[in-house]
Amino acid sequence: MSGEYIVFLFLSLVAVSSGTLMLISKKVMHMMVALIFTFISISGIYILLSAEFIAAVQVMVYSGAVAIIMIFGIMLTNHHDSSRNKAPLIRRLLVGISIILFSISMYVGISHLKISLAEVALHENNTEKIGIALFSDYVIPFEIASLVLLVALVGAIVIAKNDNVEGGNQ
């Protein structure tokens, strides 16, 4: 058992267990902290995969920016209700069966998956390689990403500004 394997086991354990913690905890802020732990351990898994840049992006964007925007979303809503209403038994049963079926099908799909490995030293000049690939082979997706960001910005402004106008008229 190599050290890499132990670290992978530890990181995936943290990721899965804090994901579960996010689902079962009753307070929204505790859920957020659990979610941030999941994000950070996933970035550790990226580092194991020699994807340094993606790991840094994961920390910056997900456990930084996305976590902040989720906390703002929590602060903007009323969240005093900590009780949960239980779904009827038949629905819970159906959800459980579909979860089991989904995990079986995912396992069958993944377990014999063969990805042809290219022998590339990803850990050397990782960011530069991503830059060269992004700006020579994937130009169109990159520009579309800017368009998607623009649409997200404008759409959010349209939605939130309308609320503000109604609030101002009170």
Place this chain on the structure above:
Amino acid sequence: MSSLNWYQNNYVIVLVFLILGILLPIVALFLGKLLRPHKPIHAKYTTYESGNEPFGDARVQFNVRYYMFALMFVIFSVETIFLYPWAVAYKKLGVFALVEMLVFVVMLVIGLVYAWKKKVLRWT
């Protein structure tokens, strides 16, 4: 030693730092709990609010304008992320990459100008 091993051993330091960062508040708070006397009175449990009497609930509903700033922060931080590989690989890419990045930045500047025109950046 191969460069992959060298790369992974570099991250052992990060791991140690991370474990220290997680343990430090836990140990500090636990030691504080062990050492400090435990004599609770009612006045000690009131919220400290710079000498004022606290009123209302701390968990109020915040203004939606904060959310706009958070959203713009997320979008421009994603833009910054795309700037990093561009800046690192710029010498090997040349002028065409500059044009691509200009298109990308102009797209987001359009969004910023739109937000400015819609008075999102203003508080009042």
